[in-house]
Amino acid sequence: xxxxxxxDKLWDSHQVRETDEGASVLYIDRHLVHExxxxxxxxxxxMAGRKPWRADSVLATPDHNVPTTDRSRGIExxxxxxxxxxxxxxxxEFGLTEYKMDDPRQGIVHVVGPESGATLPGMTVxxxxxxxxxxxALGALSFGIGTSEVEHVLATQCLIQxxxxxxxxxxxxxxxxxxxxxxxxxxxIGEIGTAGGTGYAIEFGGEAVRALSVEGRMTLCNxxxxxxxxxGMVAVDDKxxxxxxxxIYAPKPxxxxxxxxxxxxxxxxxGAEFDRVVTIDGAAIEPxxxxxxxxxxxxxxxxxxxxxxxxxxxxxxxxxxxxxxYMGLEGGQAITDIKLDKVFIGSCTNSRIEDLRDxxxxxxxxxxxxxxxxxxxxxxxxxxxxxxxxxxxxxVFTEAGFEWREPGCSMCLAMNxxxxxxxxxxxxxxxxxxxxxxxxxxxxxxxxxxxAAAAAIAGHFVDVAQYMQTPDNKxxx
Amino acid sequence: xxxxxxxxGLVVPLDRANVDTDAIIPKQFLxxxxxxxxxxxxxxxxxxxxxxxxxxxxVPLGYSSGRPLNADFVLNQPRYNGAQILIARDNFGxxxxxxxxxxxxxxxxxxxxxxPSFADIFYNNCFKNGVLPFALSGDEVDRLFNExxxxxxxxxxxxxxxxxxxxxxxxxxxxxIDNFRKACLLQGLDEIGLSLxxxxxxxxxxxxxxxxxxxxxxx
Numbered sequence: 001x002x003x004x005x006x007x008d009k010l011w012d013s014h015q016v017r018e019t020d021e022g023a024s025v026l027y028i029d030r031h032l033v034h035e036x037x038x039x040x041x042x043x044x045x046x047m048a049g050r051k052p053w054r055a056d057s058v059l060a061t062p063d064h065n066v067p068t069t070d071r072s073r074g075i076e077x078x079x080x081x082x083x084x085x086x087x088x089x090x091x092x093e094f095g096l097t098e099y100k101m102d103d104p105r106q107g108i109v110h111v112v113g114p115e116s117g118a119t120l121p122g123m124t125v126x127x128x129x130x131x132x133x134x135x136x137a138l139g140a141l142s143f144g145i146g147t148s149e150v151e152h153v154l155a156t157q158c159l160i161q162x163x164x165x166x167x168x169x170x171x172x173x174x175x176x177x178x179x180x181x182x183x184x185x186x187x188x189i190g191e192i193g194t195a196g197g198t199g200y201a202i203e204f205g206g207e208a209v210r211a212l213s214v215e216g217r218m219t220l221c222n223x224x225x226x227x228x229x230x231x232g233m234v235a236v237d238d239k240x241x242x243x244x245x246x247x248i249y250a251p252k253p254x255x256x257x258x259x260x261x262x263x264x265x266x267x268x269x270x271g272a273e274f275d276r277v278v279t280i281d282g283a284a285i286e287p288x289x290x291x292x293x294x295x296x297x298x299x300x301x302x303x304x305x306x307x308x309x310x311x312x313x314x315x316x317x318x319x320x321x322x323x324x325x326y327m328g329l330e331g332g333q334a335i336t337d338i339k340l341d342k343v344f345i346g347s348c349t350n351s352r353i354e355d356l357r358d359x360x361x362x363x364x365x366x367x368x369x370x371x372x373x374x375x376x377x378x379x380x381x382x383x384x385x386x387x388x389x390x391x392x393x394x395x396v397f398t399e400a401g402f403e404w405r406e407p408g409c410s411m412c413l414a415m416n417x418x419x420x421x422x423x424x425x426x427x428x429x430x431x432x433x434x435x436x437x438x439x440x441x442x443x444x445x446x447x448x449x450x451x452a453a454a455a456a457i458a459g460h461f462v463d464v465a466q467y468m469q470t471p472d473n474k475x476x477x
Numbered sequence: 478x479x480x481x482x483x484x485x486g487l488v489v490p491l492d493r494a495n496v497d498t499d500a501i502i503p504k505q506f507l508x509x510x511x512x513x514x515x516x517x518x519x520x521x522x523x524x525x526x527x528x529x530x531x532x533x534x535x536v537p538l539g540y541s542s543g544r545p546l547n548a549d550f551v552l553n554q555p556r557y558n559g560a561q562i563l564i565a566r567d568n569f570g571x572x573x574x575x576x577x578x579x580x581x582x583x584x585x586x587x588x589x590x591x592x593p594s595f596a597d598i599f600y601n602n603c604f605k606n607g608v609l610p611f612a613l614s615g616d617e618v619d620r621l622f623n624e625x626x627x628x629x630x631x632x633x634x635x636x637x638x639x640x641x642x643x644x645x646x647x648x649x650x651x652x653x654i655d656n657f658r659k660a661c662l663l664q665g666l667d668e669i670g671l672s673l674x675x676x677x678x679x680x681x682x683x684x685x686x687x688x689x690x691x692x693x694x695x696x
Contacts, residue, residue: 016682017675021657025675027682029693037575039510048669053679056694065508079508079531086510123693130574130598144598146576147512148605148668156672158679162655164597194495195568195594228571230597251692259692294495315566319494413573415504432572434499436522 003269005166006233007201010141010266014124016158026161028153029123032109033060033096035087036415037128041151042090052094053157059118060091060098063108064415068378068405071101080416107381107407110134110348114218115383117247121236121263126153131348131431133224137217138244139236139266141201144225164231165199165275168268170206173283178464180358181216182350182429182448184208185223186288190298192278197229200276203268204234208282214243215354222349223431226295235267289335289461290433290446292323297433299335301451301463307331326435327443328423336461338445341424343368343375343456344438345402347412350429350449351380356388359453360396362467368401369459375402376418378410402456414439427455479607480665484588484635486561490625491551496565497572498599502581506531515577516584523550556629562589564621569610570599579606589635591642593618604658607665609637611652637663 004012016025038060045051052058065080075081084101091098099105099112106112110131113119119135125142126132128150135142149159169188189196202224204217212220217234224232234240241260244250251259286300297320299305308324308331311317324331329338345351345359356379368375377397379385385407388394394404411418412430420426420442429452430437433444447455450464457467506518508531521529526545546553552560563582569592570578579602582590590603590610603610613621624644625631634643637659641649661668687694 017678019657021655021660023655023657025672025678027679027686036507040512040576043510043512050669077508083508083510120692122690128574128576130572144574146574146579146598146602146605148576148602152669152672155669156676156679157683158672158675160657160668160672162657194571195596198568198594198597225572225598228568228596249695252695255692255695259690262690315494318492322493413499413504415507432497432499434497434572436503437499440503440522440528 003272005268005272005274006139006203006235006266007141007166007231008272010122010124011163013122014141019160023160023162025158027124027158028126029057030113030118030125031058031153032113032118032125032127032132033058033087033150034064034109034127034129035062035083036064037147038090038150039083039086040147041128041154042094044151045154050155052096052154055095057157058096059113059116060087060096061106061109061112062087062101064409064413066101066406066408067416068408068410068418071406104382104386107384108348108351108409110222111351111380111384114138115247115381117244117249120244120250121240121266126159130225130230131222133230133232134218134222134348136221136224136231136233137214138240139233139263141231141233143230164201167197167200167202167229167276167278168274169202169204169278169280171204171208171280171282172206173208173281174211175208175282175285178450178468179285179287180448180450181212181219183285183288184282185220186290186295186298186446187285188280189223189227189295190288191280192227194226194294194296195228197224197227200229201231201233202227202229204232206282209234210237213354214239215352218352219349223295226431236263287448287451287464289451290444291327291329291335292320293326293433293435294323295431295433295446297323298446301335301461303335305329305331305333305335338425339371339460340427340455341373342420342426343372343452344378344411344426344428344430345449345452346376346378346380346410347430348380348409349431351378351384353384353387355429355449356384356393357391359449360393362450362453362464363396363400363457366400366457368456371459372456373424375456376405376411377402378405379407381407411438413437420444427452427461478605478665478667481588481607481609481637481662483637484561485632486589486635487557487559488562488564488621488625488631488633489551489557489560490622491563491565492622494566495568495571498570498575498578499572501570501578502575503529505529507575507577512580513584515581516586519581519585520550520552523547524552559586561586562591562633562635563587564591564618564625566618567593569595571596574598576602576605579603579608583608591618591621604662605668607662609635609662611654613650613652617650
């Protein structure tokens with residue numbers, strides 16, 4: 001019998017047929033929809049007189065544009081309000097399930113999907129959003145698509161796709177305390193580069209990945225796109241199955257054993273061949289901080305910002321020079337000397353309950369530094385928010401000086417009112433540090449939730465280990 | 478979608494690697510519910526010296542001609558006025574899946590993008606909109622950058638059917654493209670219409686899938 005990778009298995013089980021040109025007609029089980037990349041797709045359907053092929057495969061929620069402050073007055077900005085209303089109207093017109101802005105289940109689409117069980121092992125999951133790779137954490141084949149493909153899936157339940165190559169990233173060993181899935185993701189991107197995964201579907205494996213919680217695996221798979229790959233995956237194990245059990249869209253009790261049996265095969269076969277294998281020592285990963293304007297411009301917290309003159313390649317040297325100017329940094333500067341203006345804990349990468357617990361545990365009675373203008377905590381969904389409040393985490397944050405907000409994408413991409421000012425440095429748990437991403441002229445440093453919380457307290461980057469070893473609030477930093 | 482067959486066009490060089498879709502069309506312009514009107518805001522943060530905002534009246538994004546231009550940015554140099562071909566460095570179009578990036582390029586007038594490599598989603602989105610992206614080797618791209626810099630009014634002739642681009646010297650450089658994408662682009666085909674030709678096979682697949690994995694169909 002042939003030995004297949006997890007990606008091969010997921011692909012084969014969804015291939016309806018091959019086209020004459022050697023592409024695959026791939027069946028899509030779950031289509032997640034948000035307000036930004038869907039209006040033109042629905043308009044296209046209407047213009048062609050088409051209807052959604054399978055309305056029950058769609059779950060929609062507004063997330064990019066929604067305000068994270070008081071929502072009782074709706075959305076003040078006209079164009080943003082129109083876009084959210086357009087999603088509401090489209091879902092009503094076509095009979096699609098939507099968690100609307102005032103629904104307690106509303107949230108970031110990549111948090112809502114797994115949380116509701118709308119994302120299940122063995123599924124194909126698409127969304128007009130590049131961070132759809134997140135859902136691969138459950139052993140699903142999930143990837144981001146453009147708006148034309150959103151329309152294509154709505155109309156046909158399929159996509160015409162060419163299969164990617166297989167890559168395995170093995171993270172061995174055990175992560176040290178204070179090092180999280182986010183640090184693992186950033187370290188991997190630092191290793192293979194932002195185009196390292198282009199053309200590949202990446203499976204993450206190895207002891208350190210197996211040891212991650214399912215939410216941690218979501219963080220890891222979420223940032224696969226920052227490594228250039230549309231697809232990130234982790235094999236199904238007992239943790240995955242326990243995670244899914246009992247969720248709204250999970251298999252009914254009478255289907256549970258059949259589902260579990262089907263999911264048991266969702267791993268790469270022993271001896272399956274990968275086109276590329278990358279091995280990383282998990283025990284050597286330190287807390288990571290990005291210093292530049294691409295996620296691959298990343299260093300351990302103890303590092304120093306690169307000097308352009310040390311780079312021999314002229315294109316790379318130019319990239320470093322441009323990034324240093326934009327970020328307002330000097331070559332040779334210590335990461336821990338970067339002064340911060342804002343802190344953002346949130347985004348589809350790091351806004352789940354475990355992320356908030358990590359950050360809250362680090363705070364432990366300490367206060368946000370006076371030099372920090374704003375520190376935001378934006379839970380990933382209404383249900384995450386409710387859970388955090390039940391655990392008293394909102395109190396931990398607000399007593400420390402953080403603002404506790406309503407769920408949405410918020411300052412990850414600053415489509416709503418949450419954004420950086422020109423020149424402001426931000427410790428952010430989001431996924432992209434591109435120029436202008438969090439606001440024009442804003443300077444983003446990507447970090448884990450614990451690192452962001454520690455940075456909020458210190459006013460600059462510190463190794464979380466310093467706070468973890470001294471659980472009272474008297475230590476010098 | 479407009480078909481793409483050949484193009485003889487002026488080339489604008491954007492000498493940067495990892496040009497991301499946030500740079501191509503910043504987030505504030507994604508609030509539009511239309512496919513058109515993004516051209517004036519293509520590379521907005523690099524092209525203008527002020528902060529661009531979408532039209533607050535909810536009408537299609539308008540071109541405010543009074544905005545201060547960044548004279549250093551390549552698209553603002555008069556010699557590249559009317560360019561239809563954009564050439565850039567590695568990993569062009571990385572980041573967000575926003576198809577608005579392609580719509581902005583197209584609305585500005587760009588029909589061809591050349592780079593040593595592209596991000597997958599952007600690359601894919603181009604073909605849905607009649608924009609041809611293709612990769613040339615790093616050395617070839619280097620050479621084109623040098624020639625464009627040295628010669629004002631530098632044009633390239635792109636022939637999709639033949640899969641090559643002709644330089645002013647008459648030399649050609651070959652590029653690779655997947656057959657299905659090539660056929661769709663050459664004929665401007667409606668991919669949804671093509672997919673619906675497989676409707677019977679999809680129904681058969683669903684019937685089998687409902688038996689194998691009934692939980693996927695619970696509403």
